[in-house]
Amino acid sequence: MKFITLSSSVALVMGVLFLSSATEAKPKDHGHSGNSKIKHVVLLSIDGLRQKDLAEFAASNPKSTLANLAKTGIEFTNAQATKPSDSFPGLIAQLTGGTPISTGVWYDDSYDRSLYAPGSNCAGAPGTEVLFDETIDIDGTKINGGGGINVKALPLKLTNGKCEPVYPHQYVRVNNIFEIARKHGHVTAWSDKHTGAYDIARGPSGQGLTELYSPEIASVPVTGNATAAYDDLHVSAILNWIQGKDAAGVKHIGAVSVTQKVNGTPSPELTAAIQHTDASIGEIVAGLKAAKIYENTVIIISPKHGNSPRDVSKLKRVDPTILPSVLGGVEIAHTITDDVGIFWLKNSADTFKAASAAYENADKVHLTTLWAGEGVRLAGFGDPATDPRVPDIIFQSEPGTIFSLSEKKIAEHGGFNEDEVHVALLVSSPHLKALKKKIIDTPVKTTQIAPTILKLLGLDPAALEAVKLEGTAPLPIF
Template sequence: MKTIRRWKRTQSAIGASVALLAGLYSLGAAASDEHDHEHESVKHVLLISFDGLHEQDVARCIGSNACPNLALLAKSGTTYTNAHTPHLSDSFPGLAALVTGGSPKSAGLFYDVSYDRTLYAPSDSSCTGKQGWNVVFDETTGIDGENGGALTHLNGGGAFNPQAIPHALVNGVCTPVYPHNYVKTNTIFEVVKQNVKGARTAWADKHAWGYDWLNGPSGTGVDDLSRTEINSIDPATNTNYIDIYTHTEKFDNLHVQSLINEIDGKDSTGQSSADIPTVFGTNFQTLSVAQKATVAAGGGYLDASFTPGPQVSGAIAYLDNALGRIVSELKQHNLYSSTAIIVTAKHGQSPTDHSKLVKNGDTLSKLLEANNYLDPNGNFGQNSTKSGNLNDGTGLVDTGFVQTDDVGLIWLRDQSQLPAVVKTLKDNLSCNAPGICADGPQAYILYGQQLNGWFGDPARGRTPDIVVQPNPGVIYTSSTAKDEEHGGNAPDDSHLGLVVYVPHAHHAGRTNDERVSTTQVAPTILRLLDLEPELLHSVAVEGTRALPGYDRERF
């Protein structure tokens, strides 16, 4: 497919020349030519996800001068104050939105722990057994997780855990399904590599092997995919990197250094020379860890106005400093004037208002088990493994599954039970046992035609049969270790910060309050690089537009 390169600009240049010869050259034409020249200066796009970053965090920290580096980007760019995730806000659908331009309906990513009725177990290499597998692409996707092993290596052990890789029949051949086979659409990394001569791509994230899906179906979209595992054991402390936000900073610093190495003309490790990536970026976890920490321990927020507690304040200060280091490196190498920078998040966190917090345990799963819609003893999916750990290869097949955080995704064991299950859920909406806390005005039970419209037909195997969005503030857990979570469509989950800096842009310093989706980031990135957004399959299927201000061929 062809890119939308320069032919229209050539026409404009010819027209301007003719007008000049005729003495009719106008200021408007001159401004247009200047604008074209400025747009052509974008050679690199840096995408940064500060996981947990709400729009209110951006407004508050800029207003109080608590994030001067982000404020400088906003002053030179556009701040979108009404940006939202596409209905689900877990890390997988959140990042897929940013790099595919699609929602779970086209990208096929609902959670890092999900279910697919068409897949066979990892041990079923002939695809002759039952179908229906609980797919887990998280920290245990690395070989360190094999047989429930300890996660002892920062790189996840250096290979895939074979027990984490299910199978599918592809043209009659039983084929392993790696994460890059699991995503259903291509990514910006693939498009850029295929359509920009000499392009290089890079990314760093929190799981060493689960994020292989960023490569896209080709399996080769990211030239430099940094293999870092946040759940690995730090030998200096004998704990993983998410025990406290200051320890998470140490992990995130690895990603800062990766970006600095890449800006310096090296690979992410700094060991080899490499071209500066055309599209690159990373994810930060520090803020997310600080938000989840209990209010009693100084985590989360102090009130409904997003006043940050001590840990969140410290995390935002750290992230802004990290951003400043990255921008400084770009400037040092004369790249700031040719690099667009997008700062946003995969997801927010809920509830920021601690008074709304409800933790009754996983009442949703218990209700389904009690009514025999799932195994009454909880033996469904990989909740029942020989080692007691996910991804040891011994999970049960064809059982249905439930994934809960501050949302509930339900894949029924028997899809014919849908009407009965929905009735049971609707009969138990209150927070009183055995209720599921979904009786408020912002709660809903999604199924049938509306669910199909949002997420696709469950009959195809990937889409949940039912999505339960409980009252904002409800977390389906009894854990005392965290007071916030994400994954659903509650306001605090889905309303995110989004700042876009483009060198020399005429609309610098603007605020845009139109409602936009984070899916619009991906086509915007392609626009900035003079590529056709529809080269992304999800963009073509869902009709995703670039962000306002970048949704035309010339801007």
């Protein structure tokens, strides 16, 4: 049996991936395993968890599950998340080994110049917002999302003259670890926060997951107790998967894998959130031990992104409604402005004008760095002239800047600042306990998680298309 556990989401939300062999017989080792004793991998994605957060929590709570996992593991203290530092590209990085340049996934709310708007019947000029969140559920007010995806809410594409919807899993350009695992006889499962949107975890084939369990977080009241109860749903599903059952604990599907994530800022609320998450991870570890598979399991803890600012005194709020004027009044097709400026223009020929205006208005948005047109390509983000998903303009503001006037928001993510991209990355296993070097400060990226997982399971990392395109290596020592 082999399994993987992964997670993702925001605000103390459990994400779970389960991978195991279809039978009790051990899957074949395909010549890529660094340790034949490792049969299972669990990835826990505690979103918003920066490296400093993990270090401080473990030091302050030496008897916690996280602290104990660190004692039998390796901390990669210089790990970088994706840019943009959002849940969608962050998750896809962990599953594919790729960044938006190969995956095509920029955000959960992005833009594609080649697709058509939902409900348009592919009429008119192409170019539409691509929004994958609770709005594509049949009913986002229900915990089960109303039972699936509302096809009428999906973007459209023309294929040989036929207008067809684009499901989230079809939006990804490269394959993922689940698809590869299933081809080699594994059972896979994933849990996350939106019922319809996280169909994206199935991979472009749509066949990557045996089970997707994604209770709709938008149906849950925004309170600490409600969020904790929501996370407990994921823990329950994970424990059922560990026992070889489906998320509901009814049908037998195989073995298990799990992920967990949480989002927050350095505050009593964050501490409480991490403590609840720590307790949840403790339940998962106990479940692995009860199933007598803990000794053959590697647990990987890393978020999809961090949050900025960590120091709330650096918070600077900017009214997002000023952005069109900041860009000189050019017509904007779509904007992303959590704490970063990402813009698709109606007419890419306006890029120079918009970029020049942004420089002139730099003080209004605390601008530090701007990439536009050819500069976007040279920075390694892809070419807006040839790729319909690459934005025309990207700018980064000073750390602590968020584009919201809401007093409830004291942190955001999406940008490239230290607090957003310098994330926790802990790899733990009883088989690593004897290693003398427990801290590795070599720069690594969260994209390296995907090839690492395949290698640990005895599968070929080069089977990942993004790994070949971007040259993504497994984490050092694996």
